[in-house]
Amino acid sequence: MKDLVDITAGRLSPGVLAENFGDAHPPLTPAQALVEADRCLFCYDAPCITACPTGIDIPSFIRKIGTGNLKGSATDILSANIMGGMCARVCPTEILCEQACVRNTYEDKAVQIGALQRRATDWLFDQGVQIFTRAPLTGKRVAVVGGGPAGLSAAHKLATLGHDVTVYEGRAKLGGLNEYGIAAYKTPHDFAQQEIDYILAIGGITVVTDWMLGRDGSLDDLAKGFDAVFLGLGLTGVNALNAPGEELPGVENAVDFIAKLRQTADLTGLPIGRRVVVIGGGNTAIDAATQAKRLGAEDVTLVYRRGVETMTATPVEQDWAQTNGVKIKHWAKPVKVEAVNGAASGITFEYTTLKGGAVTGTGETFTLAADQIFKAIGQTYAAPEFSGLALEKGRIQVDAERRTSLPKVWAGGDCVAGGQDLTVASVEDGKQAALSIHATLTA
Amino acid sequence: MADLRTNFAGIKSPNPFWLASAPPTDKAYNVIRAFQAGWGGVVWKTLGEDPPVVNVTSRYGAWHDGNRRVMGFNNIELITDRPLAINLREIKEVKRDWPDRALVVSLMVPCSEDSWKNILPLVEETGADGIELNFGCPHGMSERGMGAAVGQVPEYVEMVTRWCKQYTRMPVIVKLTPNISNILGPARAAKAGGADAVSLINTINSIMSVNLDKMAPEPVVDGKGTHGGYCGPAVKPIALNMVAEIARTLDTRGMPISGIGGITTWRDAAEFMALGSGSVQVCTAAMVYGFKIVEDMIDGLSNWMDSQGYATLDDFVGKAVPNVTDWQYLNINHDLKARINQDLCISCGRCHIVCEDTSHQAITKEKDGKRYFDVVDADCVGCNLCMIACPVPECITMEAVDTDRPYANWTTHPNNPMAKVAAE
Numbered sequence: 001m002k003d004l005v006d007i008t009a010g011r012l013s014p015g016v017l018a019e020n021f022g023d024a025h026p027p028l029t030p031a032q033a034l035v036e037a038d039r040c041l042f043c044y045d046a047p048c049i050t051a052c053p054t055g056i057d058i059p060s061f062i063r064k065i066g067t068g069n070l071k072g073s074a075t076d077i078l079s080a081n082i083m084g085g086m087c088a089r090v091c092p093t094e095i096l097c098e099q100a101c102v103r104n105t106y107e108d109k110a111v112q113i114g115a116l117q118r119r120a121t122d123w124l125f126d127q128g129v130q131i132f133t134r135a136p137l138t139g140k141r142v143a144v145v146g147g148g149p150a151g152l153s154a155a156h157k158l159a160t161l162g163h164d165v166t167v168y169e170g171r172a173k174l175g176g177l178n179e180y181g182i183a184a185y186k187t188p189h190d191f192a193q194q195e196i197d198y199i200l201a202i203g204g205i206t207v208v209t210d211w212m213l214g215r216d217g218s219l220d221d222l223a224k225g226f227d228a229v230f231l232g233l234g235l236t237g238v239n240a241l242n243a244p245g246e247e248l249p250g251v252e253n254a255v256d257f258i259a260k261l262r263q264t265a266d267l268t269g270l271p272i273g274r275r276v277v278v279i280g281g282g283n284t285a286i287d288a289a290t291q292a293k294r295l296g297a298e299d300v301t302l303v304y305r306r307g308v309e310t311m312t313a314t315p316v317e318q319d320w321a322q323t324n325g326v327k328i329k330h331w332a333k334p335v336k337v338e339a340v341n342g343a344a345s346g347i348t349f350e351y352t353t354l355k356g357g358a359v360t361g362t363g364e365t366f367t368l369a370a371d372q373i374f375k376a377i378g379q380t381y382a383a384p385e386f387s388g389l390a391l392e393k394g395r396i397q398v399d400a401e402r403r404t405s406l407p408k409v410w411a412g413g414d415c416v417a418g419g420q421d422l423t424v425a426s427v428e429d430g431k432q433a434a435l436s437i438h439a440t441l442t443a
Numbered sequence: 444m445a446d447l448r449t450n451f452a453g454i455k456s457p458n459p460f461w462l463a464s465a466p467p468t469d470k471a472y473n474v475i476r477a478f479q480a481g482w483g484g485v486v487w488k489t490l491g492e493d494p495p496v497v498n499v500t501s502r503y504g505a506w507h508d509g510n511r512r513v514m515g516f517n518n519i520e521l522i523t524d525r526p527l528a529i530n531l532r533e534i535k536e537v538k539r540d541w542p543d544r545a546l547v548v549s550l551m552v553p554c555s556e557d558s559w560k561n562i563l564p565l566v567e568e569t570g571a572d573g574i575e576l577n578f579g580c581p582h583g584m585s586e587r588g589m590g591a592a593v594g595q596v597p598e599y600v601e602m603v604t605r606w607c608k609q610y611t612r613m614p615v616i617v618k619l620t621p622n623i624s625n626i627l628g629p630a631r632a633a634k635a636g637g638a639d640a641v642s643l644i645n646t647i648n649s650i651m652s653v654n655l656d657k658m659a660p661e662p663v664v665d666g667k668g669t670h671g672g673y674c675g676p677a678v679k680p681i682a683l684n685m686v687a688e689i690a691r692t693l694d695t696r697g698m699p700i701s702g703i704g705g706i707t708t709w710r711d712a713a714e715f716m717a718l719g720s721g722s723v724q725v726c727t728a729a730m731v732y733g734f735k736i737v738e739d740m741i742d743g744l745s746n747w748m749d750s751q752g753y754a755t756l757d758d759f760v761g762k763a764v765p766n767v768t769d770w771q772y773l774n775i776n777h778d779l780k781a782r783i784n785q786d787l788c789i790s791c792g793r794c795h796i797v798c799e800d801t802s803h804q805a806i807t808k809e810k811d812g813k814r815y816f817d818v819v820d821a822d823c824v825g826c827n828l829c830m831i832a833c834p835v836p837e838c839i840t841m842e843a844v845d846t847d848r849p850y851a852n853w854t855t856h857p858n859n860p861m862a863k864v865a866a867e
Contacts, residue, residue: 030836031835031836034836038510039510042732042733042735042736044733060738060739063736063739064739064742066708067708067709067710067739067743068710068743069709069739069742069743069746071746072739072742072743072746075742
């Protein structure tokens, strides 16, 4: 084991970094999009629509790409999912629309729905065409807490329905995980902010940043000052390893690393360990591990305490990490962070097995040398307690319309119980909540 | 948002997309589904005299491309096989419930004045917006002296049209058969008989394919087959030409035309309209994909019109007609050369071999000992063949070159023995 911890910036040249953090999956060319659109069978009651949390009319938007009606295509997408551009980039389509595509049964190869969705939405953003208009103003005012996918989706839908919206966001920029929590190469060229600009261009949405619920205002105040409140608070807590040494320098939350990377203008200045260990089995773990590798880490190992079948990262994500040289180890849990000179130098794991359905240590251990350790074992709901706001399994309880237990308060996105923790599901929550708020306010 | 409202020979519809008289419009159930999906109008499947005809099994044949898209389709169905009274009752109910949609009734009865005189008041009583005379059906009915058997004889077309104008106040649309040497004959006859409009084309006589195991034409009916009516995307060029001929010829010009023939997308419809069609009729595309395709037709046409600055259909209907001319008036001094975009070229060599084998030997195959395809301007006649054979869109384009020669055409060319102006 090395004596000196090796966490250094500038492991790779600016040119290589630019390539590593450019578009990981470049868009289809217009010619490729036409060939791919031609593969869509225009199914009746298409299974892909059912598989999309926002219910985009996929066969219609694809047919419109084929006929050259790109504006109509993008309109189909964005009227069901205002973040159709981001979802085209980050949706795990392999477990959603593309998994349901009947072409899988026929020839084991789905239509590339995500890539086609990007073709149509990119076209629209490039053209700068505004396809939404606001309904006559209702005079009603709605507060949206949280400027992530759920909050922005709710805000946009409410604004189109004629309500005035104020979005309160705790960070400096809107976007939530789209801006702070997704690997840079999935959404390069500041796409998250480009999409937000399009959303805000509808008008009627006031944005307040650096505003924290509890610190800068209470839920009671919002409920009194507005006709309705939507909570899109996200998950701001991070699970701990509960292993000795996790407070040592060199041990970091994966979400913080990902956010820092996204907000760093010059990646040559961002330090990364020579040997990196990531703990966790979800997409955050994959994003942290793969980006560490692409920043120039020599060895990156992702360790997950269970088997491949329970990893929440999809097989496509796992393949992606492995293609990037990340080593994935299953069936091991962290027991102790090792230290040299007061900083993390490695981490010891215990092999695990299933006993009576529970993950149990076998007693056998191994140690991985590590200059940097990223924790990616899940985020938690960590908002302050609100009197009368019922929780369920540690998150906000909502009904099918995304109403909470409090009158005038709706919620959606990762902060509500039963969520899928996907951008697309959050967008749907915001949309459904907005429709419910609208129905209530105009009743 | 462009205004798609249509007024075709006095028949109004919210958009120009009508379903043609065919299986999709055979009964109220289908027509209501079509209206719910957004179709602007329908031409009800052809009514005849009782007792109704009978149909055989099977009825349809098709030609698929390599991706199993239906490019051509044919059918040997006859007119409606339901009793007249049921159709009339349903037509009346549907028109009552959908007053903003165009509902035109297709008719085919024997070629006698009484037959037409008797059925017209029954149709008029339903409140339908108009009638379309089926002079085009090429199979079955024509053997009984109806359909194409009438449409192929201009005198009959004129006679029946005149009877209809005499016995009904409803607008009369005459549906023309393409199974004729010159479409202008029946078109002129329809006009002479007082028709308010024509619609074309009806289906084309065809044998879809031959089943080599059964040694019989498809669709096979108990070991035998017959010619059927051909339609679908493959017939569109034939239909466009016939529409254009009527739209540009002095004595038929200006007659409202409802364009029919392989229309599958808004773009197809726009082409028919540019050649003078005031409405369009669709059948095969609906029969292959369902009624929902009309959404893109409406949306796509509207978006395209917006992008072109056309506010209403009248702004572009017929706009391409002045540019359809006779060959003899084409500019003989216009010159094009093929251009190969080497960045897009995938080096398949098809441009070279088609030019080398079948045309003008104007595309070379190598450069510096390497596979490389380029155009020899001196030999290129600008025929488009390489561009058509090229599998990559936009890879081969045609570029106009300056010939330094003014417009000239065949009528004055020295090689023309019948030149109108003697060559100096």
